[in-house]
Amino acid sequence: MTSIQTLTVLVPAYNEAEVIGTFHRRLSAVLDALPLVSRVLYVDDGSRDGTWALIAALAADDARVQALRLSRNFGKEAAMTAGLDHADGDAVVLIDADLQDPPELIPALLDRAAEGFDVVYATRARRDGETWFKKFTSASFYRAMERLSDTPVPRDTGDFRLMNRRAVQAVNALRERQRFMKGLFAWIGYRQSSLVYDRDARTAGTTKWNYWRLLNLALEGVTSFSTAPLRVASWTGLAAALLSFGYALWVFLKALIWGDPVRGYPTLMVVILFLGGAQLLAIGLIGEYVGRTYAETKRRPLYYVEDRKGDLPASPRE
Ligand code: UDP
Ligand code: MG
Numbered sequence: 001m002t003s004i005q006t007l008t009v010l011v012p013a014y015n016e017a018e019v020i021g022t023f024h025r026r027l028s029a030v031l032d033a034l035p036l037v038s039r040v041l042y043v044d045d046g047s048r049d050g051t052w053a054l055i056a057a058l059a060a061d062d063a064r065v066q067a068l069r070l071s072r073n074f075g076k077e078a079a080m081t082a083g084l085d086h087a088d089g090d091a092v093v094l095i096d097a098d099l100q101d102p103p104e105l106i107p108a109l110l111d112r113a114a115e116g117f118d119v120v121y122a123t124r125a126r127r128d129g130e131t132w133f134k135k136f137t138s139a140s141f142y143r144a145m146e147r148l149s150d151t152p153v154p155r156d157t158g159d160f161r162l163m164n165r166r167a168v169q170a171v172n173a174l175r176e177r178q179r180f181m182k183g184l185f186a187w188i189g190y191r192q193s194s195l196v197y198d199r200d201a202r203t204a205g206t207t208k209w210n211y212w213r214l215l216n217l218a219l220e221g222v223t224s225f226s227t228a229p230l231r232v233a234s235w236t237g238l239a240a241a242l243l244s245f246g247y248a249l250w251v252f253l254k255a256l257i258w259g260d261p262v263r264g265y266p267t268l269m270v271v272i273l274f275l276g277g278a279q280l281l282a283i284g285l286i287g288e289y290v291g292r293t294y295a296e297t298k299r300r301p302l303y304y305v306e307d308r309k310g311d312l313p314a315s316p317r318e
Pocket of ligand 1: 011012013014015016045073074075076077079095096097098100
């Protein structure tokens with residue numbers, strides 16, 4: 001493995017005007033102390049506040065800063081993809097702009113990588129400033145993913161991580177639209193290691209994730225890494241068929257042995273409603289996958305770059 005000479009710190013930012021200055025100062029202090037060439041690549045994900053102007057100002061007086069502005073808000077996953085396509089360091093550190101991922105951890109990530117790891121991801125030991133409900137839902141999500149998927153996503157791990165060139169190239173080769181990055185990072189394999197840290201509360205600004213977005217991300221995570229939900233339909237169908245067969249036998253015997261009259265209407269209703277519901281559920285599930293296949297087959301670019309700052313060549317994938 002070649003040693004790391006240059007480091008790109010990749011920062012996706014969407015409406016982060018309130019924190020980006022503080023973030024850059026804290027990050028610079030860390031990078032200044034590192035014995036290697038470093039760059040900071042900001043990807044402005046179509047912010048509507050002054051984020052791009054601030055990034056442009058940073059690029060103007062810090063030669064280390066490279067910046068991309070996407071043509072609209074594509075979402076964090078696409079912003080990270082754009083950054084990974086353009087990052088030219090031997091290693092890339094992915095970090096949030098809101099200071100929830102402490103930049104001070106970067107030297108430790110580098111040390112661990114030097115031990116011969118391709119990916120070093122930071123695992124949260126504690127979550128400050130998050131409600132018990134968010135902690136609970138994210139814990140349940142990781143547990144469900146572990147059960148359902150063939151490539152388990154490491155628990156309590158965000159996108160904060162270091163990847164070397166070979167890992168970045170592997171991720172860049174995956175061009176699917178359903179970009180559940182944590183899943184992709186795990187899927188590539190190679191030598192991965194984790195580093196435990198305490199996650200801080202956001203210093204300023206507000207989270208861009210509401211429960212609706214998180215729920216959709218979770219659904220994306222499950223459906224892009226597992227076809228297990230499709231099997232739910234088969235199993236429900238089989239169970240319903242077995243149950244109704246047993247019930248039919250019971251009705252038949254009752255009529256034969258005790259001569260009970262068969263009361264048709266309620267039983268018919270129950271069976272029809274049950275099967276109707278099960279079929280709708282199954283169709284919905286299949287539709288979910290068909291929709292994904294449709295989105296994938298359009299082969300649209302994952303993002304468009306509107307503007308760039310600093311010394312940043314065009315990416316062949318752009
Ligand atoms: N982000 C982005 N595009 C989006 C939403 C978020 O680039 O559409 C960035 C955001 O600026 C931040 C990081 O992704 O740097 C994490 O976002 P946030 O703090 O809102 O998420 P959380 O920490 O709550 O998971
Ligand atoms: Mg955050």
